[in-house]
Amino acid sequence: MPVTFIHTADWQLGKPYGSVVDVAKRSRLQQERFDVIDRIGTLVTDCNAAFVVVAGDLFDSPSPSKSIVSAACGGIGSLAVPVFVIPGNHDHGGPLGLWEQPFFQSERASLAPNLRILLSCEPVDLDDAVLLPCPLMRRHESSDLTAWLRSIEEDLAPFGKKARIAIAHGSVQSFAAPVDEEEGGGAPNQIDLDRLDDSSFDYIALGDWHGMKQVGSKAWYSGTPELDRFPKGEEYAGGHVLVVQAGRGAAPFVHPVNTSRLGWHAIDHQFTSDDGLDQLDQHLNDLLGTRVGKDLVHLTLSGSLGMAAMKRLDGMLEALDARLLRVKAYNAVTVAPSETEIVAMTARSQDPLISRVASILMDRLDDTTDTELVRAALRELYAAVV
Numbered sequence: 034m035p036v037t038f039i040h041t042a043d044w045q046l047g048k049p050y051g052s053v054v055d056v057a058k059r060s061r062l063q064q065e066r067f068d069v070i071d072r073i074g075t076l077v078t079d080c081n082a083a084f085v086v087v088a089g090d091l092f093d094s095p096s097p098s099k100s101i102v103s104a105a106c107g108g109i110g111s112l113a114v115p116v117f118v119i120p121g122n123h124d125h126g127g128p129l130g131l132w133e134q135p136f137f138q139s140e141r142a143s144l145a146p147n148l149r150i151l152l153s154c155e156p157v158d159l160d161d162a163v164l165l166p167c168p169l170m171r172r173h174e175s176s177d178l179t180a181w182l183r184s185i186e187e188d189l190a191p192f193g194k195k196a197r198i199a200i201a202h203g204s205v206q207s208f209a210a211p212v213d214e215e216e217g218g219g220a221p222n223q224i225d226l227d228r229l230d231d232s233s234f235d236y237i238a239l240g241d242w243h244g245m246k247q248v249g250s251k252a253w254y255s256g257t258p259e260l261d262r263f264p265k266g267e268e269y270a271g272g273h274v275l276v277v278q279a280g281r282g283a284a285p286f287v288h289p290v291n292t293s294r295l296g297w298h299a300i301d302h303q304f305t306s307d308d309g310l311d312q313l314d315q316h317l318n319d320l321l322g323t324r325v326g327k328d329l330v331h332l333t334l335s336g337s338l339g340m341a342a343m344k345r346l347d348g349m350l351e352a353l354d355a356r357l358l359r360v361k362a363y364n365a366v367t368v369a370p371s372e373t374e375i376v377a378m379t380a381r382s383q384d385p386l387i388s389r390v391a392s393i394l395m396d397r398l399d400d401t402t403d404t405e406l407v408r409a410a411l412r413e414l415y416a417a418v419v
Contacts, residue, residue, distance in 0.1 A: 035280035036161035036196050037080060042088035042240025043257040045123060047101040058358045065295055069259040070108035072292045073274060077114055080276045084114050088240030089121025089202025095131050103140050110145035119151050119168040121202040121240055122222055126152050126170040154181045163192045167201035174222050178203050186233050196279040202240040205248050226252055236279040244269040245289055253287055260293045263331040296328040304336030304366055310345060329359040337369035368408040
């Protein structure tokens with residue numbers, strides 16, 4: 034009989050978001066990773082899921098603080114079904130590790146009796162399914178995590194017609210998670226799906242890649258349930274969990290559900306004239322509206338603007354920085370004074386000193402290596418006289 038469950042991964046509770054300078058904004062980002070647990074709980078009820086599978090990286094660190102452990106257990110305990118978790122590269126297992134520490138075990142028993150950490154490569158028998166976990170017991174594992182599943186068919190015979198669900202955390206062959214600005218290089222934990230007998234499994238729940246992606250006829254990355262990074266190309270679809278219906282010998286039915294509340298946006302804009310500022314403003318309004326404290330923007334700007342337009346751009350960026358959780362801006366826009374702006378400064382007969390300074394700066398704009406300093410001086414001079 035088919036079983037319906039939730040596949041999720043990479044919650045990374047306690048993620049520091051060190052690149053966000055504002056403490057309040059950083060706290061908001063961290064809290065959203067806990068708040069999404071409530072939305073997963075609603076989904077569990079709506080789809081009548083039998084259990085939840087977290088395919089690694091429940092925590093961002095193998096040594097989360099006690100407050101993070103308590104908050105995680107409290108959130109998971111509010112879910113109405115069993116929650117099965119394997120260690121990932123961020124919260125790997127091992128002797129004296131997080132999962133064996135007395136405080137975690139005590140909080141799990143008290144707040145989340147429905148939480149089970151799968152630390153062994155052995156079948157877990159459930160009413161309508163058998164789970165086949167591939168836990169990471171070290172941060173970096175050189176051998177294939179799923180190797181034990183290659184010759185397991187005979188061992189699975191006693192489980193009859195129950196759905197067979199493998200759970201692993203790592204990078205499948207020819208597809209590796211990209212480098213993250215906060216995490217550094219990717220882990221070498223490789224998974225070779227081609228060496229698994231496709232007929233022996235009904236679904237393979239994967240974690241590590243933070244975007245949702247199907248990587249085999251029965252293998253999916255769920256991605257992280259709350260977006261936590263800027264898009265890594267058009268195929269990146271973070272902020273989902275997967276509602277899966279799996280039955281023995283049948284193709285799984287997978288329904289992605291968007292659970293993210295935050296928006297992470299990448300914008301690349303080139304100015305060819307001052308009118309481009311209105312186009313950028315409209316784009317931002319269409320994308321963000323009046324939302325405050327719910328979005329992060331990676332903004333790449335290039336081209337040139339007049340001095341008045343550049344001043345307006347500075348004001349726009351200042352407002353964005355206040356409204357958004359983060360603005361990661363690469364501003365390579367140069368100042369190209371318009372004819373009107375040049376006349377306004379260099380042809381001021383009533384103020385020859387200003388006219389002389391403006392003329393000197395304009396001459397130096399093309400003849401010096403310190404162009405940024407000259408442009409800044411021009412902007413300040415323009416602001417003072419206009």
